[in-house]
Structures are given as C-alpha cells and as structure tokens.
Amino acid sequence: MASLDKKNILFLSPSFFSYEVEIQDALKRMGAHVTWCDERPSNTFLTKVLIRLNKKVVKRKIINYYSGVLNQLIKEKKEFDYIFIISPETLTLPILTSFKNSFHKAEVILYMWDSFKNKGALELLPEVDRTITFDPIDAEKYDLKFRPLFYINKYKAKEAQILYDLLLIATAHSDRYIFVRNLMCKLPDKLRFKTYFFLSSQKLYWAKKIVEKNFKNVKLEDISFTSLSHDETAEMVHHTKVVLDINHPEQVGLTMRTLETLGAQKKLITTNKDIVRYDFYDPTNFLILDRNDPNVPMDFFNTAFKPVGDDILKKYSINGWIEDIFELD
Incomplete structure (x- = not known):
C-alpha cells in the first residue's frame, strides 16, 4: 500500500x-x-x-x-x-x-x-x-x-437536540433564492425552516441585482455577508432533522453539502436528480424535488434516517477521498 x-x-x-x-x-x-x-x-x-x-x-x-x-x-x-x-x-x-x-x-x-x-x-x-x-x-x-467530493470530520454524526426541521445554508447564486421563496409558500407554518444565504460582499450583491434576472427581487436583509465557519455550519446541521440542497442548474456533480449531510447521517432534500446514481442513495434518506414545481411530502420528516454502512462513511470521508485521489489503497 x-x-x-x-x-x-x-x-x-x-x-x-x-x-x-x-x-x-x-x-x-x-x-x-x-x-x-x-x-x-x-x-x-x-x-x-x-x-x-x-x-x-x-x-x-x-x-x-x-x-x-x-x-x-x-x-x-x-x-x-x-x-x-x-x-x-x-x-x-x-x-x-x-x-x-x-x-x-x-x-x-x-x-x-x-x-x-x-x-x-x-x-x-x-x-x-x-x-x-x-x-x-x-x-x-x-x-x-x-x-465525488467528501465530508470533513466535523460533520460526523453526533447526538444533538433538533432545533430545525429544514435547513439551507448556501451561496446566493442562480435560482436558489427564487426556488426557496416558492418552496416556502408550500410549507406549513409550523415547519421550522432555517435559511442562511451568503454572498462575499455587498458589492457582489448590487452587481448581481443589476445584471442577473434571478436576483432582481432578492432582499438585502435576506443575505448574510459573513461566511459561517465549518464549526458553525456543522453545529447547525447536527441540530437539524432535514437538510435542503439546491444544486446549480448547470451542475451535475454532487455538492459538498450532500456529502456533509451523509456524514452527519441526516436526511436530505435535493434538486439534483443525479443522486440516484450513487451507491449511498436510499429513498428513505433522500427526497428529490422538481426544480420547477417543488412539493415536499410531510411524511418525509416523520421517518428517521436509515443508517448507512461504515464502508460508505469511510469512502466519502476526507481520508477516503485522499486515499482515492493519491491511489493509496
């Protein structure tokens, strides 16, 4: 080896x-x-x-x-x-x-x-x-x-009080904001939905307002200009029942958030239909949304995450990723 x-x-x-x-x-x-x-x-x-x-x-x-x-x-x-x-x-x-x-x-x-x-x-x-x-x-x-990508050790599953039913932490790009606004209209008021949209600067925010059609109605107060640390993000994930992932419409590969959710052994709602190709996919844990007409069946929140094997968790850890990249096994 x-x-x-x-x-x-x-x-x-x-x-x-x-x-x-x-x-x-x-x-x-x-x-x-x-x-x-x-x-x-x-x-x-x-x-x-x-x-x-x-x-x-x-x-x-x-x-x-x-x-x-x-x-x-x-x-x-x-x-x-x-x-x-x-x-x-x-x-x-x-x-x-x-x-x-x-x-x-x-x-x-x-x-x-x-x-x-x-x-x-x-x-x-x-x-x-x-x-x-x-x-x-x-x-x-x-x-x-x-x-595929990996999850870092901070996202390994641990016991934590559930504070949110649904969590989105994402950079504000493409149609993400519009998608979330449309989705929120269809979710029950009792659902605890936490969102954190990030942009690196207000300059970028105003530039997007000028040149991007999807950004016209994005409110300044809905955007955070401070990036969360991995510790902060991981803590929010641990306190969440289900994580929401909205991939870039022109991106097929799985986001980092998808693998971090897997590492934390949390359920995921995603717009990435390609997730069915992966060896860890299970409809109990992953719900695929229609990008144009998102509807979330509430039953998805009522069932627990179905544990995945240690071999899968090892494969998608950062160590497993490095071993694969450098051909160490």
Missing part, C-alpha cells in the same frame, strides 16, 4: 470556505509535508470578477504571481513528490509546464470539483499525470476517473 508519509506535496487550489485548510490538515495527518499556494493571484472582489469574465485582462498579474511563487520555491530549494491542483481558474499550460520542469520528479494530480465548462482547465491535461473529476458527465466525456 502506498503512503503519504514524508511525501512533499505542492498544493495549488483556490481559497474556498477554508476547505483548502481542511485538506492540508488531512494530508499532514497522513504524514505529508504540504506547501500550499493560492491558485488565484488575489482574492479581491475585482480580481475574482476579472478572472471569471476574462482572465486575459489580468494575464500579466497572473504571470508575475506564479513567477514569484516558483522563484521562491526554487530559492528555498524545495523538492516535491506531488503537485496537487484543485479546480484551477488562473493556471495556464505554460505556467504548469514551468513548474513541471522545475520539479521534474513530481507527479501532477488534477482534481476538479467544478465542471470543465465553468473553469476552462482542459488545456492543462497534456501536462497532468492523473485527472479526477467530481462531475460524472465530464468523467464520461473526457474518459477521466470519477470521484
């Missing part, structure tokens, strides 16, 4: 709700030495917008950033066994080639937790040794290994 003990990993990923920290910690617990670099040259509102609209506008900034990162690593005489990349937005083929040339012994692993059409990382594949994706359509289309 392969091991990460004393392996040196260069980890390139976006900063995303501290998941990059959780991944680093898990790798270190498995014995690896990890050097993390933010995949973006900056996380300012303007830079993020420019990267997503047209990264050519910030091409020089990206090149200078990666040149600085590479020069510093060389100066420190770093050597790596792996270059591990997650869902890159700014990394280009020439930049990745320069990293491979500098660390020629390193195996390059790319994991996509977004679809290629959203990230445009296909150009990197010639320089990647192994590519894995959470998207079953991309996996089939590009003949790649398919591997």
Whole structure:
C-alpha cells in the first residue's frame, strides 16, 4: 500500500470556505509535508470578477504571481513528490509546464470539483499525470476517473437536540433564492425552516441585482455577508432533522453539502436528480424535488434516517477521498 508519509506535496487550489485548510490538515495527518499556494493571484472582489469574465485582462498579474511563487520555491530549494491542483481558474499550460520542469520528479494530480465548462482547465491535461473529476458527465466525456467530493470530520454524526426541521445554508447564486421563496409558500407554518444565504460582499450583491434576472427581487436583509465557519455550519446541521440542497442548474456533480449531510447521517432534500446514481442513495434518506414545481411530502420528516454502512462513511470521508485521489489503497 502506498503512503503519504514524508511525501512533499505542492498544493495549488483556490481559497474556498477554508476547505483548502481542511485538506492540508488531512494530508499532514497522513504524514505529508504540504506547501500550499493560492491558485488565484488575489482574492479581491475585482480580481475574482476579472478572472471569471476574462482572465486575459489580468494575464500579466497572473504571470508575475506564479513567477514569484516558483522563484521562491526554487530559492528555498524545495523538492516535491506531488503537485496537487484543485479546480484551477488562473493556471495556464505554460505556467504548469514551468513548474513541471522545475520539479521534474513530481507527479501532477488534477482534481476538479467544478465542471470543465465553468473553469476552462482542459488545456492543462497534456501536462497532468492523473485527472479526477467530481462531475460524472465530464468523467464520461473526457474518459477521466470519477470521484465525488467528501465530508470533513466535523460533520460526523453526533447526538444533538433538533432545533430545525429544514435547513439551507448556501451561496446566493442562480435560482436558489427564487426556488426557496416558492418552496416556502408550500410549507406549513409550523415547519421550522432555517435559511442562511451568503454572498462575499455587498458589492457582489448590487452587481448581481443589476445584471442577473434571478436576483432582481432578492432582499438585502435576506443575505448574510459573513461566511459561517465549518464549526458553525456543522453545529447547525447536527441540530437539524432535514437538510435542503439546491444544486446549480448547470451542475451535475454532487455538492459538498450532500456529502456533509451523509456524514452527519441526516436526511436530505435535493434538486439534483443525479443522486440516484450513487451507491449511498436510499429513498428513505433522500427526497428529490422538481426544480420547477417543488412539493415536499410531510411524511418525509416523520421517518428517521436509515443508517448507512461504515464502508460508505469511510469512502466519502476526507481520508477516503485522499486515499482515492493519491491511489493509496
């Protein structure tokens, strides 16, 4: 069995709700030495917008950033066994080639937790040794290994008083807000429904109000601009009977929230019809909603979560994910 003990990993990923920290910690617990670099040259509102609209506008900034990162690593005489990349937005083929040339012994692993059409990382594949994706359509289309996401240890099931019947914690994008407003009209008043819609800044809120049709009627008071920590989110999940998940309409792969709910052994209501493909799917635990006409049978709240096997919980844990990504089993 392969091991990460004393392996040196260069980890390139976006900063995303501290998941990059959780991944680093898990790798270190498995014995690896990890050097993390933010995949973006900056996380300012303007830079993020420019990267997503047209990264050519910030091409020089990206090149200078990666040149600085590479020069510093060389100066420190770093050597790596792996270059591990997650869902890159700014990394280009020439930049990745320069990293491979500098660390020629390193195996390059790319994991996509977004679809290629959203990230445009296909150009990197010639320089990647192994590519894995959470998207079953991309996996089939590009003949790649398919591997869903994971849950972190904070979401492991534990006993807690139920404070909410239904919980939604989500970034306010696409049709999520409209969907929830429509759903709320159909739920009984006695149902304890907790929602937490998040956006990174008020600037983004007002920009969406201007350019996105689905955002026209979103009320400022319904949006929070402070991101919940994993501890806070996990606590809310533990105090909940059922979690609501609204996937992006153009996304097929399962959200992180889906796997976190599985880890917490909570029931899930989701708009993602693709969930029936997965080995943990059970209609007792998962209810699929019609995106255009959501109706929730109240009987779903009256039955308990049907426990899943330890093998499934291990598979979808962060350790199981790492073992799969690095082919340790």
